[in-house]
Amino acid sequence: MTPASTTAAPSTDAFVVDDVSKIFVGKNQVQALANIDLRFRAGSFTCIVGPSGCGKSTLLRILGELETATAGHVHNNLPESRVPRSAFVFQDHGALPWFTVLQNVAFGEHMASVGKREREEHARHWISEVGLAGFEQAYPHQLSGGMRQRIAIARAFATGSPSLLMDEPLGALDAQTRILMQEQLVELWEAERKTVVLVTHSIEEALLLGDRIVVMSARPGRVKETIEVPFGRPRTVDIETDPEFTRMKQDIWESLRDEVQASLRFS
Numbered sequence: 001m002t003p004a005s006t007t008a009a010p011s012t013d014a015f016v017v018d019d020v021s022k023i024f025v026g027k028n029q030v031q032a033l034a035n036i037d038l039r040f041r042a043g044s045f046t047c048i049v050g051p052s053g054c055g056k057s058t059l060l061r062i063l064g065e066l067e068t069a070t071a072g073h074v075h076n077n078l079p080e081s082r083v084p085r086s087a088f089v090f091q092d093h094g095a096l097p098w099f100t101v102l103q104n105v106a107f108g109e110h111m112a113s114v115g116k117r118e119r120e121e122h123a124r125h126w127i128s129e130v131g132l133a134g135f136e137q138a139y140p141h142q143l144s145g146g147m148r149q150r151i152a153i154a155r156a157f158a159t160g161s162p163s164l165l166m167d168e169p170l171g172a173l174d175a176q177t178r179i180l181m182q183e184q185l186v187e188l189w190e191a192e193r194k195t196v197v198l199v200t201h202s203i204e205e206a207l208l209l210g211d212r213i214v215v216m217s218a219r220p221g222r223v224k225e226t227i228e229v230p231f232g233r234p235r236t237v238d239i240e241t242d243p244e245f246t247r248m249k250q251d252i253w254e255s256l257r258d259e260v261q262a263s264l265r266f267s
């Protein structure tokens with residue numbers, strides 16, 4: 001194994017993942033990822049699907065420099081600036097309960113020492129974009145689960161990072177709210193064209209949102225296949241009635257089913 005490192009990538013790829021493996025060393029050694037090779041074009045939307053425990057979050061955390069690879073290389077070509085190169089959105093909204101909506105959304109830029117007037121201006125814009133205008137002074141506990149998740153999405157956009165790394169961001173929402181949020185996310189991304197990597201357990205969600213779907217194998221996670229999503233943009237949930245959507249959903253499930261079964265055998 002070659003030693004791990006992160007360097008600038010000399011290309012239009014935001015990230016180049018080159019032969020990356022990850023082993024967690026502890027009481028029980030766990031190999032989470034094995035020999036991952038992936039390129040993430042700047043401005044693209046990639047969805048990652050795979051069985052539980054196959055290393056999807058680990059890969060996301062390595063891309064976001066929250067975790068280091070045990071072996072291999074991650075080239076990061078995102079521009080350096082005063083804000084972090086990647087903003088995260090997790091399943092649990094992560095809104096700080098003692099902050100208002102406005103303070104929560106402005107938090108990323110606050111941490112990057114952006115002036116109050118500028119960060120609040122950005123925050124108000126994104127609060128409005130996600131449909132929370134009028135709730136700027138509300139506290140998270142006064143909002144529904146869907147509204148709290150919108151705080152997290154607004155905060156990620158407001159931070160101004162060129163990349164968004166999303167780990168099951170809509171996973172905790174009810175089915176109807178989730179559909180609306182998926183459409184909203186597509187719309188925001190189409191306007192902003194950030195480099196997005198989104199982990200999801202939903203094949204439909206991956207087909208609705210992504211330019212490309214990466215299917216991972218059971219642990220240790222490897223790239224099983226990479227599928228280009230052919231649907232044009234702008235996209236809405238109406239594409240689910242397209243026969244091609246149904247066919248692709250079936251194909252991806254066939255590919256995933258073996259891996260889910262394998263992961264159940266080993267867990």
Ligand SMILES: Nc1ncnc2c1ncn2[C@@H]1O[C@H](COP(=O)(O)OP(=O)(O)OP(=O)(O)O)[C@@H](O)[C@H]1O
Nearest residue numbers: 024026030032051052053054055056057058059219
């Ligand atoms: N900090 C850690 N220390 C030890 N093992 C870890 C650590 N983080 C993750 N793992 C292990 O690495 C493997 C991959 O975990 P990871 O969370 O990346 O999977 P995942 O595909 O995101 O799972 P899920 O879909 O269930 O969220 C799992 O076996 C997990 O227990």
